[in-house]
Amino acid sequence: MxxxxxxxxxxxxxxxxxxxxxxxxxxxxxxxxxxxxxxxxxxxxxxxxxxxxxxxxxxxxxxxxxxxxxxxxxxxTSELAGVMQRRFTDSDPNHIAELRSALESSAARLAAERRTEKDLKQLDALLVRREEAWASGDAEAFVAADATFHLAVVAASHNDPMTAVYADLSEVLRDWLRWDVGEELTPETYMDHARLVDAIRAGDREAAAAEAASYPFTCRPDHPSRPSRPGRPGGPDRQQGAAASGG
The missing domain is CATH 1.10.10.10 (Winged helix-like DNA-binding domain superfamily/Winged helix DNA-binding domain)
Incomplete structure (x- = not known):
């Protein structure tokens, strides 16, 4: 350098x-x-x-x-990403879930229409990596793999502004996922994403959009507290008995 x-x-x-x-x-x-x-x-x-x-x-x-x-x-990774993280760090997690659902469902609908063979190969590879990260039991590795997979879905929309906005929000969304997943991965909280890839591959716009839109609401616990950022003390404990996790 x-x-x-x-x-x-x-x-x-x-x-x-x-x-x-x-x-x-x-x-x-x-x-x-x-x-x-x-x-x-x-x-x-x-x-x-x-x-x-x-x-x-x-x-x-x-x-x-x-x-x-x-x-x-x-x-x-950018000035805007830093601003986004500071701006939304104390936001209601339900609102972050709504934002994520809106962005990812729109992107998945476009991805089903515009995806290329290269996009599909990338999604297949990242889906495998996500599975491997889950199997490892490493929560942080899973958060990284899951976030990378979802960014690839958005990128497959071939809408550059949408992809850029999603990327700038990535750390806000990762903080939300860390809070949702918790420190341990448990079998009862697993969520499969193969149906989303299948819908995108089949060109089924509505199925892809519906699948992507549902994840933030089916994987999170209905917890009113704010998610804690890594290293920030006093964050909320994960609610027990939550629905399937793994965004």
Whole structure:
């Protein structure tokens, strides 16, 4: 990631762009701790103050979270995603479920109409990955696999603005799913998504839309409390006896 002969007048902007690229490219995934300040100074070949200024700028824009005594962590992949997460972090989970249902049902209807063979292969592969993540018993791995699958469904709509909006909401939706799934995966809370893929493959617009629209309401517990963000103390306990989970 070293910068080659940066111009002094644009040095700060170049460092910000370099760090942002590490995030948007997935080199630094959400939840990961970025290299320390001395490490970034060495990697970029710039002064410590310049690195500090760039990190603070990205933290201000919502991409990074500076945690004293722990390090700096990636919390969003774009400025808008960071804004979305801050804006909706304390929203009623029922409202998040309604938003997710509206977006995903519309996207699934379009996906059934517009999907390509490449899209179908991607959905099949991600469905397998989702199953494997569930079988592993790792709740966080399942959340990641499930979220990636649903984003692929939206992307199969080939509606770029809709896909971009959904991607910017991804961490809000992941927080909601973490709350719904809880810390342990249990057999009675499993939900199969094969019917959605089958409907998209068959070009059945209404079946795909209905299937996608139902997930947020059949998988969540009817819990009035707000979902807790990872690492935030005092979050609500998962309601027992909930309907099938796994968004």
């Amino acid at each position: 070293p910068l080659s002969h940066p111009r002094r007048s644009a040095l700060s902007e170049q460092v910000i762009a370099a760090l942002r690229n590490q995030i948007t490219s997935g080199e630094w995934p959400i939840g990961s701790r970025i290299p320390t300040e001395p490490e970034l100074v060495e990697q970029l070949g710039v002064a410590r103050n310049t690195v500090r200024e760039a990190v603070r700028a990205l933290a201000h824009n919502g991409l990074l979270d500076i945690r004293q005594g722990s390090g700096t962590y990636v919390v969003a």
